[in-house]
Amino acid sequence: MSESNGISRRRFIQGTGLAGLAAAMPGVWMGNLAHASDLRVGFIYVGSRDDYGYNQSHASGARAIRDMSGVTVLQEENVSENVAVERTMESMINLDDVNLIFATSFGYYDPHVTRIAERYPDTVFRHCGGLWEESDPENAGSYFGYIDECQYLNGVIAGHMTRSKRLGFIAAREIPQVLRNINAFTMGARSVDPEIQTRVLYTGDWHLPTREAEATNGLADQNVDVITCHVDSPMVIAEQCESRGVYFCGYHASQADLAPERYLTGAEWNWEVPYRRMVEAVLAGETPEHFLRGGLAEGFVRLSPYGPAVTDGARRNADEIKEKMEGGEFVIFRGPLKDNQGNTVIAEGESHEQRDTWLERMDWLVEGVRN
Known part of the structure; x- marks a missing residue:
């Protein structure tokens, strides 16, 4: 069957x-x-x-x-x-x-x-x-990928490509995984230019195409010139960005063919790697890990190929950081770091590695985010 x-x-x-x-x-x-x-x-x-x-x-x-x-x-x-x-x-x-x-x-x-x-x-x-x-x-048990690494790289590329210094993030819900992506994207962009701001719009659920289209056009009307997202299906957002002349950084999978001129890069999952690992464990009569995580280094996530508009300088900057991430030499969430209310959330000299579950309970947005 x-x-x-x-x-x-x-x-x-x-x-x-x-x-x-x-x-x-x-x-x-x-x-x-x-x-x-x-x-x-x-x-x-x-x-x-x-x-x-x-x-x-x-x-x-x-x-x-x-x-x-x-x-x-x-x-x-x-x-x-x-x-x-x-x-x-x-x-x-x-x-x-x-x-x-x-x-x-x-x-x-x-x-x-x-x-x-x-x-x-x-x-x-x-x-x-x-x-x-x-x-x-x-x-x-649970499994997940550190896709915030790719969202940070999305932000680096966006930081190089923006002219208005206004980025957009369309999000479904205010849960820790979404906030972590918003923060990583913003931090990546502000590593290029600390004057950059990210404007966040929440749709309220994982798949609401009409609200996603409205949010995309609303951000474009505010002179936002690079948009990314955390919704289940970025199809509508990618298509609207292409039609409005707004650059787009993808999410989950590649949407490059939906925005051939405006797609910059994207944060993609590579679920084949953890699924094979867990299935092989069960086939061998073993218990899969109860808390399985991985990022770029483990192959759980990957960056979409760069689009035609991405400049050489942006590529070099992102590639250098990506190499450090893959080598375990780059920590995204390190102090000093403030939230968008001016409170210190990570003190100077402190850092939180990717496997730190403190990050999976995130309930704040970094400096530079407007919502």
């Missing part, structure tokens, strides 16, 4: 109340699946797998492990961050014999993943971005 058929069958059962029938008639529903592979892996997405963004980046990682020997991949898209994800996880376990679940959206973890993990101790659960703690179920 193909992945798409697995999805259709599961939704049909959920929608018609035939879960009991499916369990009672394995020859009809599960006969071809029971011995298909040694490991059955389920991926759950909050949006569409072809969104030019967050969900597409995870689906690319799923495709990579689908080709691994002994692995079958099942996927469910457009699953909301509420009890719907609990139903999807239970369906994958009970109907599809899934052994390993990757729940990819921020709002899935607490209480949904932790609750289902307690009910199904023999299933391995890994969540993207959750802050796993020892008090959480042993069969749960």
Whole structure:
């Protein structure tokens, strides 16, 4: 049975109340699946797998492990961050014999993943971005990438390319991961010119194309000449930037073909690396790391190729910093550092390395950010 058929069958059962029938008639529903592979892996997405963004980046990682020997991949898209994800996880376990679940959206973890993990101790659960703690179920865990490194480099490029000294950041929600990206982008830009400011607009949710278009045009009307974002699908933002003559730094995946003249570079995920690592651990009968993180050095994230408009000076500056990041010689969050209210958040002489979980609880914006 193909992945798409697995999805259709599961939704049909959920929608018609035939879960009991499916369990009672394995020859009809599960006969071809029971011995298909040694490991059955389920991926759950909050949006569409072809969104030019967050969900597409995870689906690319799923495709990579689908080709691994002994692995079958099942996927469910457009699953909301509420009890719907609990139903999807239970369906994958009970109907599809899934052994390993990757729940990819921020709002899935607490209480949904932790609750289902307690009910199904023999299933391995890994969540993207959750802050796993020892008090959480042993069969749960989290993984993420230090994409703020690429957002810092986005900012360096933006700092070289802006003429108005006004940058824009379109964000979905005020959560630590988003704030960390806003801060890194702004700090990268202000390392080029400390007079640069970043104007932030929040849309309120991960995928609201109309609000994203309005935010892009609103920033362009304010003479913002470089925009980046943290929303699930940057498609509309990239297209609007191209039409308005505003430079764009991408996010999640490459949107270069949507803005061929105005795309500068982008912060991309490379989920294939952590997914292979975790799947290989389970195949070997081992427990995947409960707190898996990596950045440029580990190959978890990458920078999009530079667009045609990027100057030689901007490329050299970004490449030099990127090389230091890859060598573990560059710390983004180091003091002295103030927030945009004038408070010292990192004292002089102090620094926070990427694996410091203090950064994953970030609730402030750096100097230079206007929201």
